[in-house]
Amino acid sequence: MDEQTEIRAGSSRAPVIEPGHTFATITDKISSIVLTQPTSNGWLLGFGVCFLITMMLLYAMGYLFIRGIGIWGVNIPIGWGFAIVNFVWWIGIGHAGTLISAILLLLRQPWRNSINRFAEAMTLFAVACAGMFPLLHLGRPWLFYWLFPYPNSMNYWPQFRSPLVWDVFAVSTYFTISLVFWFIGLVPDLATLRDRAQSRVAAIIYGILAMGWRGSARHWKRYETAYLLLAGLATPLVLSVHTVVSFDFAISILPGWHTTIFPPYFVAGAIYSGFAMVLMLAIPIRKIYGLEDFITQRHLENSAKVMLATGLIVAYGYAMEAFMGWYSGNTYDAFTLWNRLHGPYAHVYWSLLTCNIFLPQLLWIRKFRTSPLLLFGVSTIILTGMWLERFVIVVVSLHRDFLTSSWGMYYPTRWDWMTFVGTLGFFLAAMFLFLRILPMISIFEMRTLLPQATVEAE
Amino acid sequence: MKQTPIYGVLAEFDSPTDLVDAARRTYNAGYKKIDAYSPFPIEELAEAIGFTKNGVPLVVLVGGLLGCVGGYALQYWIAAINYPINVGGRPYNSWPAFIVVTFEMTILFAGLAAVFGMLALNGLPMPHHPVFNVPRFVFATKDRFFLIIFSSDVKYDPVETRRFLESLDPRSISEVPS
Numbered sequence: 001m002d003e004q005t006e007i008r009a010g011s012s013r014a015p016v017i018e019p020g021h022t023f024a025t026i027t028d029k030i031s032s033i034v035l036t037q038p039t040s041n042g043w044l045l046g047f048g049v050c051f052l053i054t055m056m057l058l059y060a061m062g063y064l065f066i067r068g069i070g071i072w073g074v075n076i077p078i079g080w081g082f083a084i085v086n087f088v089w090w091i092g093i094g095h096a097g098t099l100i101s102a103i104l105l106l107l108r109q110p111w112r113n114s115i116n117r118f119a120e121a122m123t124l125f126a127v128a129c130a131g132m133f134p135l136l137h138l139g140r141p142w143l144f145y146w147l148f149p150y151p152n153s154m155n156y157w158p159q160f161r162s163p164l165v166w167d168v169f170a171v172s173t174y175f176t177i178s179l180v181f182w183f184i185g186l187v188p189d190l191a192t193l194r195d196r197a198q199s200r201v202a203a204i205i206y207g208i209l210a211m212g213w214r215g216s217a218r219h220w221k222r223y224e225t226a227y228l229l230l231a232g233l234a235t236p237l238v239l240s241v242h243t244v245v246s247f248d249f250a251i252s253i254l255p256g257w258h259t260t261i262f263p264p265y266f267v268a269g270a271i272y273s274g275f276a277m278v279l280m281l282a283i284p285i286r287k288i289y290g291l292e293d294f295i296t297q298r299h300l301e302n303s304a305k306v307m308l309a310t311g312l313i314v315a316y317g318y319a320m321e322a323f324m325g326w327y328s329g330n331t332y333d334a335f336t337l338w339n340r341l342h343g344p345y346a347h348v349y350w351s352l353l354t355c356n357i358f359l360p361q362l363l364w365i366r367k368f369r370t371s372p373l374l375l376f377g378v379s380t381i382i383l384t385g386m387w388l389e390r391f392v393i394v395v396v397s398l399h400r401d402f403l404t405s406s407w408g409m410y411y412p413t414r415w416d417w418m419t420f421v422g423t424l425g426f427f428l429a430a431m432f433l434f435l436r437i438l439p440m441i442s443i444f445e446m447r448t449l450l451p452q453a454t455v456e457a458e
Numbered sequence: 459m460k461q462t463p464i465y466g467v468l469a470e471f472d473s474p475t476d477l478v479d480a481a482r483r484t485y486n487a488g489y490k491k492i493d494a495y496s497p498f499p500i501e502e503l504a505e506a507i508g509f510t511k512n513g514v515p516l517v518v519l520v521g522g523l524l525g526c527v528g529g530y531a532l533q534y535w536i537a538a539i540n541y542p543i544n545v546g547g548r549p550y551n552s553w554p555a556f557i558v559v560t561f562e563m564t565i566l567f568a569g570l571a572a573v574f575g576m577l578a579l580n581g582l583p584m585p586h587h588p589v590f591n592v593p594r595f596v597f598a599t600k601d602r603f604f605l606i607i608f609s610s611d612v613k614y615d616p617v618e619t620r621r622f623l624e625s626l627d628p629r630s631i632s633e634v635p636s
Binding site for chain 2: 023024027155156157158160161163165166169170173176177180181183184188191192195196207208211212213214215216217218219220221222223225226229233234236237240244247444445447448452453454455456
């Protein structure tokens with residue numbers, strides 16, 4: 001290993017990029033996945049299955065449009081159900097992409113360069129999945145544009161004192177900024193694909209998307225400034241998005257929701273689940289496409305450490321919730337805690353603690369951070385745990401109202417499940433397409449990691 | 459045969475170090491209308507070709523301020539002037555509740571200003587450019603580094619400029635037809 005890579009990698013740890021690469025090998029290796037490798041049967045099968053699941057989602061949506069949300073298991077007192085559980089879960093997953101691309105850029109963590117592109121793509125698709133749920137839950141989704149302030153013949157406006165309106169702005173801003181951040185990051189690589197493309201059609205399409213990028217020094221300078229500023233803007237944005245989502249709950253007066261710890265603990269949980277999803281995608285991708293040189297053990301281990309840290313913050317959040325339930329002396333708060341531990345949904349709460357708190361402690365063991373298979377397993381557990389957490393927050397808090405006359409239970413219907421599983425299929429189908437048509441690793445940022453990319457002083 | 463006008467002379471280099479070195483020497487030799495092309499950003503390069511005025515931060519600042527003022531003004535106008543609703547006796551201009559949307563609009567406008575401002579200042583999209591006429595230029599997005607002296611430079615001379623670039627020891631030299 002040559003000297004500079006060693007400095008960047010830290011002598012005892014796995015390198016960020018395996019030694020021996022040049023500008024040309026990096027370019028060829030990443031662009032060949034898109035340009036020259038034939039579509040494999042595995043890809044066709046995977047995409048086909050996910051596409052069918054997406055069709056199931058459309059079917060469930062179509063039926064919903066005809067019959068209304070009565071086909072779901074939601075009813076008073078549990079008016080939010082799966083729609084909001086899935087919304088919060090998906091949008092949390094999106095957070096890792098922005099964290100990797102923006103916050104780690106500002107913190108000068110060069111290891112992020114090989115995972116930021118597909119993590120950003122993951123963010124976009126996850127936010128798209130998340131965005132579907134509140135819209136479908138509206139009852140009359142075709143009137144969604146009423147949420148935005150626009151001059152209308154009814155002569156009224158949204159209520160800006162409501163967290164639900166804040167949420168509209170937070171999520172739509174987040175999606176827009178993630179999209180332009182991702183696209184701007186792609187432009188130099190699209191130019192690379194334009195110049196490498198073998199078919200005329202591909203060259204024209206990539207050429208249009210690359211907008212005539214030619215790598216001029218003046219362009220790079222402005223580009224770098226814009227990229228850095230976008231990262232600086234996306235950093236508070238990503239922290240604000242889940243904060244605003246948590247306001248949907250925390251601003252209300254329901255026991256189990258009305259707590260000040262929600263914003264930080266939601267953000268930590270979001271990053272926790274997001275990194276779990278990044279690993280669940282990165283581990284198979286690096287194996288299948290032979291990208292172990294670029295997504296090294298270092299990436300897996302670092303992501304595992306981020307999960308461990310954010311997982312502990314989440315654990316602190318649970319502990320504080322429980323403590324405040326007892327310490328506040330409030331009957332309803334105390335009951336919420338008791339109900340979580342012993343009520344009809346106790347098994348969900350205990351599964352949540354197992355998945356989110358107890359089992360992830362395995363990550364303290366080095367073997368679990370370095371073995372892709374074990375890490376994949378832990379990530380699955382964490383994603384399940386985070387989904388259960390959202391379920392506990394939404395359903396378990398709602399199902400016991402202040403008066404016993406308005407207690408109830410929540411039973412998701414097959415339409416709930418079809419919509420949820422459908423978004424999983426949509427998410428994976430979009431990822432499959434992304435892997436085939438766009439460079440999944442940022443080529444130009446990988447080039448800057450090479451020692452020969454530095455200008456030597458005379 | 460009619461001679462095509464020349465847009466500039468393009469020299470090709472192997473490494474970022476060679477390019478930055480060549481750019482500095484060209485700039486110091488008195489050529490001011492020059493540009494360099496590389497497959498990834500090189501920190502020293504912009505300065506080496508004499509590029510110092512970067513307008514992007516100002517554009518982003520203006521965008522952010524517009525978003526911030528516009529976002530708050532929108533809410534104030536709606537909640538206090540056009541459509542006042544009394545919610546639990548709170549003031550119409552209940553500013554703490556307006557912070558979130560103001561913040562989001564600031565980020566949104568500043569972010570879009572960064573992207574579109576950068577593209578506009580760079581003159582993109584520009585699907586065609588004379589440098590693309592040079593066949594070797596496809597390597598500018600792979601592993602080669604290019605320096606161009608534009609024919610519009612006052613010091614430009616078809617023979618002299620080419621000789622000067624040859625003295626920089628490039629890998630190849632091509633004339634760029636416009």
